[in-house]
Amino acid sequence: MSIKERMSGNEAIAIAMRQINPDVMPAFPITPSTEIPQYFSQFVANGKVDTEFIPVESEHSAMSAAIGAEAAGARTFSATSSCGLALMWEMLYVAASSRLPITLACVNRALSGPININADHSDSMGARDAGWIQIYSETNQEAYDNFIQAVIIGEDPEVQLPVMVCQDGFITSHAVENIELLEDKVVKDFVGEYEPEDYLLNAARPIAHGPYDIEKYYIEHKRLQAQGMMNAKEVILKVAEKFEKISGRKYGLFEEYKLDDAEVAIVVINSTAGTAKEAVDQLRAEGKKVGVLKIRVFRPFPMKEIADALKHLDMVAVMDKSEGFSACGGPVFAETRSALYDVENAPKIVDYVYGLGGRDVTVDHIRGIFETLLAEKDSKEALETYRYLGVRE
Known part of the structure; x- marks a missing residue:
């Protein structure tokens, strides 16, 4: 039976962590993820979990400690944002290449500089090629649900990779929304106990972590x-199917919103999807065939599935809440455009870089993008694909 509550995205993540009761949680505070270890440390102090909570001196140390704990056979969580994730950079690669299924709550925030504490995706998008699975969350509910699923996705014997669960700083991390929690026992039964096959404290199967990998073996690894x-x-789809049975909430690699008969569509990640859906509802009421594809899983990127979902459209706008500095668009655009490369008569596709440093994006902004797509979809002229939304030129 679900438990109806009201809470922020950060508190929802901390509740999920409490229900799972990890073995170890190293963490260092950074806005806007600070509340997650703050809430969780209270659960530790009050005896509600058995977790070894390790307050460290930096985010680099937090991920280093997480790697050590996970390598020793402990189920390990952490949380961070922005420059904290950047300070973990070296260790993100070590965690992934060591095949350690650490689960990390990433509360998206702009990277310095200039210094900015508001939401954009430059932190997690900067780490997109570090070897971590990345799952994005539109709402507080999705952040909670995604974190619970992430634990057993990463730990699956066919995967054995760390997982980053992302949500937008302040927009969902601090905003209070209605949410349905699962009962503690239901969550614990869902994730089960962590029983790795190989770990440093298993004397019966001695292994090493972090040895020098010479050229004769590195590429095979x-x-x-x-x-x-x-x-x-x-595995993500199998876990989602299993999760639907205990929650009634259905998840996939992405969500299609009124996309089946759409002529034009927007591709988006995280909380802006809610704004885009409202714009779709308004324009549909005016008889305009528009839709949204919200990417949930960015790594692994569901290339073939996204191409199939978008191939019938006349035109697509990808929205990037980070700047890739490729001089031709952002990272979500690059991946989506690549997915459509082999599609016969592929839709026109453009990129909108938006919302950097927390710049507000409204329903009217999204409506404007849709109106532009509808006006340009039949154009025979070459279109500018690399665009900024709401910037003072």
Whole structure:
């Protein structure tokens, strides 16, 4: 039976952590993720979990401690944002290449500089090629649900990779929304106990972590790591199917919103999807065929599935809440455009970089994008694909 509550996205993540009761949680505070270890440390102090909570001196140390704990056989969580994730950079690669299924709550915030504490996706998008599975959350509910699923996705024997669960700083991390929690026992039964096959404290099967990998073996290890990411797609869907049975909430690699008969559509990630859906509802009421594709899983990128979902459209706008500095668009655009490359008569596709540093994006802004797509979809002229939304030129 679900428990109806009202709470912020940060509190929802901390509740999920409490229900799972990890073995170890190293963490260092950084806005806007600070509340997650703050809430969780209270659960530790009050005896509501058995977790070894490790307050460290930096985010680099937090991920280093997480790697050590996970390598020793402990189910390990952490949380961070922005420059904290950037300070973990070296260790993100170590965690993934060591095949350690750490679960990390990433509360998206702009990277410095200039210094900014508001939401954009430059932190997690900067880490998109570090070898971590990345799952994005539109709402507080999704952040909670995604975190619970992420734990057993990463731990699956066919995957064995760390997972980053992302949500927008302040927009969902601090905003209070209605949410349905699962009962503690239901969550604990869902994730089960962590029983790794190989870990440092298993004397029966001695292993090493972090040895020098010479050229005779390095590429084979990377190939195996890549296979884990490929396998993750099927595992994510299996876990989502299992989660639907206990929650009634259905998840996939992405969500299609009024896309079936749409002529034009927007591709978006995280909380802006809610704004886009409202714009779709308004324009549909005016008889305009528009839709949204919200990416939930960015790594592994569901290339074939997204291409199939978008191939019938006349025109697509991808929205990037980070700047890739490629001089031709953002990272979500690059991936989506690549997915459509082999599609015969592929839709026109453009990119909108938006919302950097927390710049507000309204329903009217999204309506404006849709109106532009509808006006341009039949144009025979070459279109500018790399665009900014709401910037003072």
